[in-house]
Amino acid sequence: MGLFSDFAIDVDDLELLQAIITDACCAxxxxxxxxxxxxxxxxxxxxxxxxxxxxxxxRVEFGKSLADGIGRTAVDD
Known part of the structure; x- marks a missing residue:
């Protein structure tokens, strides 16, 4: 499970979450x-x-932090 092990996630949602993460990483x-x-x-x-x-x-949250070149995310704030 790796990165998902810290969260209580319905098994049916895993494929959807993995697809969203893959899409986000590509974009x-x-x-x-x-x-x-x-x-x-x-x-x-x-x-x-x-x-x-x-x-x-x-895209808004991570794209902005990546464009700023500071390597931080909105989650860090």
Whole structure:
């Protein structure tokens, strides 16, 4: 389970979360190990957001921090 082991996640949601993380990593050109990425995906999913909404939110949060070149995320603030 790796990165998912710290979260209580319904097994049915694992495939969806993995797909969202993969899509986000491809779109943002970051590793799934990027600080805060997995936690943020799980958090947004637990809020009931759809896949498209999660990806848009990640682009805003992580894209801005990556563009700034400071390597921090909104999760760090």
């Amino acid at each position: 943002l050109k970051i590793s799934p190990d990027h600080q805060g990425l997995v936690a943020r995906v799980v958090d947004l999913h637990s809020q009931g957001l759809a896949r498209k909404e999660i990806l848009e939110g990640l």
